[in-house]
Amino acid sequence: xTVRRTTLGGRTYEFAALSDLLAKATPARSGDxxxxxxxxxxxxxxxxxxxxxxxxxxxxxxxxxxxxxDDDVTRLILDTHDPVAFAPVAGLTVGALREWLLARAxxxxxxxxxxxxRGLTPEMVAATSxxxxxxxxxxxxxxxxxxxxxxxxxGLPGRLASRLQPNSPTDDPVGVTASILDGLxxxxxDAVIGINPATDSPAQTRALLDLVDxxxxxxxxxxxxxxxxxxxxxxxxxxxxxxxxxxFQSVAGTQAGNRGFGVTLDQLAEARAGALALGRGxxxxxxxxxxxxxxxxxxxxxxxxxGGRPVDQQTLECRAYGVARxxxxxxxxxxxxxxxxxxxxxxxQVVRAGLEDHFCGKLLGLPMGVDxxxxxxxxxxxxxxxxxxxxxxAAGCAFVIAVPGSxxxxxxxxxxxxxxxxxxxxxxxxxxxxxxxxWLARMDLLGDDGRVRELTPDAPAARALLAAAR
Amino acid sequence: MTGPTxxxxxxxxxxxxxxxxxxxxxxxxxGLPTARELEFRAAHAAARDAVHTPLDPDLxxxxxxxxxxxxxxxAAPERPxxxxxxxxxxRLAPGSCLPPGPHDLxxxxxxxxxxxxxxxxxxxxxxxxxxxxxxxTVAPLVLAHQxxxxxxDEVGAALGARAVVVLIGxxxxxxxxxxxGLYLTWDPRPxxxxxxxxxxxxxxxxxGQGYAQAADxxxxxxxxxxxxxxxxxxxxxxxxxxxxxxx
Numbered sequence: 001x002t003v004r005r006t007t008l009g010g011r012t013y014e015f016a017a018l019s020d021l022l023a024k025a026t027p028a029r030s031g032d033x034x035x036x037x038x039x040x041x042x043x044x045x046x047x048x049x050x051x052x053x054x055x056x057x058x059x060x061x062x063x064x065x066x067x068x069x070d071d072d073v074t075r076l077i078l079d080t081h082d083p084v085a086f087a088p089v090a091g092l093t094v095g096a097l098r099e100w101l102l103a104r105a106x107x108x109x110x111x112x113x114x115x116x117x118r119g120l121t122p123e124m125v126a127a128t129s130x131x132x133x134x135x136x137x138x139x140x141x142x143x144x145x146x147x148x149x150x151x152x153x154x155g156l157p158g159r160l161a162s163r164l165q166p167n168s169p170t171d172d173p174v175g176v177t178a179s180i181l182d183g184l185x186x187x188x189x190d191a192v193i194g195i196n197p198a199t200d201s202p203a204q205t206r207a208l209l210d211l212v213d214x215x216x217x218x219x220x221x222x223x224x225x226x227x228x229x230x231x232x233x234x235x236x237x238x239x240x241x242x243x244x245x246x247x248f249q250s251v252a253g254t255q256a257g258n259r260g261f262g263v264t265l266d267q268l269a270e271a272r273a274g275a276l277a278l279g280r281g282x283x284x285x286x287x288x289x290x291x292x293x294x295x296x297x298x299x300x301x302x303x304x305x306x307g308g309r310p311v312d313q314q315t316l317e318c319r320a321y322g323v324a325r326x327x328x329x330x331x332x333x334x335x336x337x338x339x340x341x342x343x344x345x346x347x348x349q350v351v352r353a354g355l356e357d358h359f360c361g362k363l364l365g366l367p368m369g370v371d372x373x374x375x376x377x378x379x380x381x382x383x384x385x386x387x388x389x390x391x392x393x394a395a396g397c398a399f400v401i402a403v404p405g406s407x408x409x410x411x412x413x414x415x416x417x418x419x420x421x422x423x424x425x426x427x428x429x430x431x432x433x434x435x436x437x438x439w440l441a442r443m444d445l446l447g448d449d450g451r452v453r454e455l456t457p458d459a460p461a462a463r464a465l466l467a468a469a470r
Numbered sequence: 471m472t473g474p475t476x477x478x479x480x481x482x483x484x485x486x487x488x489x490x491x492x493x494x495x496x497x498x499x500x501g502l503p504t505a506r507e508l509e510f511r512a513a514h515a516a517a518r519d520a521v522h523t524p525l526d527p528d529l530x531x532x533x534x535x536x537x538x539x540x541x542x543x544x545a546a547p548e549r550p551x552x553x554x555x556x557x558x559x560x561r562l563a564p565g566s567c568l569p570p571g572p573h574d575l576x577x578x579x580x581x582x583x584x585x586x587x588x589x590x591x592x593x594x595x596x597x598x599x600x601x602x603x604x605x606x607t608v609a610p611l612v613l614a615h616q617x618x619x620x621x622x623d624e625v626g627a628a629l630g631a632r633a634v635v636v637l638i639g640x641x642x643x644x645x646x647x648x649x650x651g652l653y654l655t656w657d658p659r660p661x662x663x664x665x666x667x668x669x670x671x672x673x674x675x676x677x678g679q680g681y682a683q684a685a686d687x688x689x690x691x692x693x694x695x696x697x698x699x700x701x702x703x704x705x706x707x708x709x710x711x712x713x714x715x716x717x
């Protein structure tokens with residue numbers, strides 16, 4: 001274990017391990033304090049960043065934060081590292097990679113940035129993000145291109161898609177349908193119509209899949225459905241003939257964290273193969289969907305690495321992206337304010353984490369979305385979510401989550417509203433996914449200016465869609 | 471507030487009757503109509519205030535008139551620390567002292583994430599529970615400040631109680647800022663896992679569970695836990711195996 005040190009302001013700071021250096025270089029957040037790995041002063045944080053900036057990227061291929069012999073996520077990361085993709089930056093330090101990325105972004109060289117994905121490890125990307133300000137994270141992410149598709153195309157420039165999340169506390173089909181129609185009438189649902197089931201039973205999952213599939217078929221909507229049940233539940237109903245577009249799973253950045261979610265890497269591969277075999281895509285063949293979030297490993301006491309040392313939550317989050325990208329996902333989103341103030345305390349921390357997660361996921365090659373959200377015991381409100389949403393729109397975020405009126409009546413937290421999606425698109429001149437936009441036009445839901453129109457009671461479009469609610 | 475740019479007639483009335491979700495809100499441009507925006511803010515404000523309202527021991531004492539009440543504090547000295555350090559909310563403040571039993575049961579009334587839930591529903595729930603436990607010896611009631619559920623393990627152990635029930639303010643939702651949860655742990659001692667507890671949640675009449683209904687469920691769980699000498703997942707499974715009414 002290499003001890004690294006630097007002197008700043010006449011004081012010498014020592015970092016006993018790579019995980020220690022990464023943790024202390026991380027912008028302040030409550031979860032790292034809770035885990036006992038945060039910098040103890042602002043000066044120590046900058047000292048760590050100073051040491052980190054001079055670290056060669058190749059160090060991350062030889063020195064690990066979580067030991068490969070203990071952890072299949074580390075092994076996956078090392079096994080899938082592509083030296084050819086890495087070559088353009090292989091001689092750089094962490095600080096020099098930051099500058100390289102900013103230079104390519106300024107030149108709008110999307111190919112150079114996007115081509116790095118398989119050559120970078122999650123730890124390299126996490127380290128780089130720790131040296132970047134919010135605007136750096138936005139500038140580079142905006143010039144990183146990740147395009148995926150199944151029945152709609154996601155990640156194209158100038159587009160902002162949304163997951164329509166029509167959750168119901170009782171999985172009531174009428175309630176779910178009402179929320180779906182409300183979302184469609186607001187131009188939402190192009191990323192996916194994705195339901196968190198209230199109960200994780202195969203029967204309930206099947207019923208919800210059939211419900212959404214019927215709506216998609218009836219109106220010929222170029223989007224995909226997902227019921228966010230456990231991957232084993234989805235695999236079971238898939239084998240029984242259910243219309244599964246996407247297999248979903250929450251994933252974490254350690255093997256122990258994934259064990260906490262009750263999932264193995266083999267199960268993810270099996271589920272992906274199952275959905276792929278159904279051949280339900282029309283414009284692409286990305287059939288997986290993953291959710292992540294800073295703090296998920298810590299909340300499962302699965303955040304320890306080499307020598308039993310705690311690993312900071314943002315580095316672990318990036319390692320979760322290392323898991324996700326092995327399964328060619330259509331969608332990945334961080335759920336950035338969900339777990340609570342013990343991980344991200346306030347609006348400042350949530351905004352920072354949302355931009356970090358988006359940047360890191362995208363640079364690693366993921367079709368990155370964000371659930372911009374908060375709970376009532378966190379010091380976050382609609383002003384903070386507006387800030388993050390508009391910054392994400394500027395950063396080229398693939399999709400956000402939207403629920404009726406920001407109020408998820410099943411999960412009891414606040415995400416974005418359908419209105420927030422419309423506002424972000426209008427302010428930043430962003431459009432829905434192209435296939436979905438064409439569908440909105442066919443349904444007469446778009447005005448002459450291309451915006452989703454506000455309907456009147458007698459509008460044929462409203463009548464046509466509302467027929468499904470009756 | 472109405473005007474030419476807001477929705478005069480509601481095209482989506484049919485959706486509203488179908489769900490509690492905030493559908494068919496109308497639009498002001500791409501944003502919300504002012505009235506809908508203010509409704510949302512009012513719900514969020516109620517939930518935020520429920521989290522940050524300080525626990526009022528005098529109020530709880532008055533509501534529980536005649537019952538002996540001990541007060542304890544967790545190791546989290548104030549609200550911001552409590553919110554960021556759940557580990558501190560699970561431990562008693564240094565120097566805390568409670569009289570040892572033995573008792574069959576300890577009841578801990580804890581502020582949790584909604585002191586408002588305690589103010590509104592703790593006394594009613596405590597009374598309903600106590601009147602259903604004639605044969606049990608019950609320790610003096612404990613009122614706990616800045617407390618998490620697991621604080622009950624240390625309190626129950628210190629009181630020498632065979633079981634502890636923590637009545638705690640649950641994380642407020644937009645439409646439920648005053649929900650009380652009841653957590654039963656048999657043989658309480660520090661280090662108990664959440665899987666070793668049973669929970670009766672959403673006590674908040676008239677919208678959620680009533681006191682009598684919640685107390686019936688809790689007392690049934692207590693009886694089953696005493697028979698089994700354990701609580702948690704094992705009790706839940708056992709409970710399912712029992713014939714109807716046997717709990």
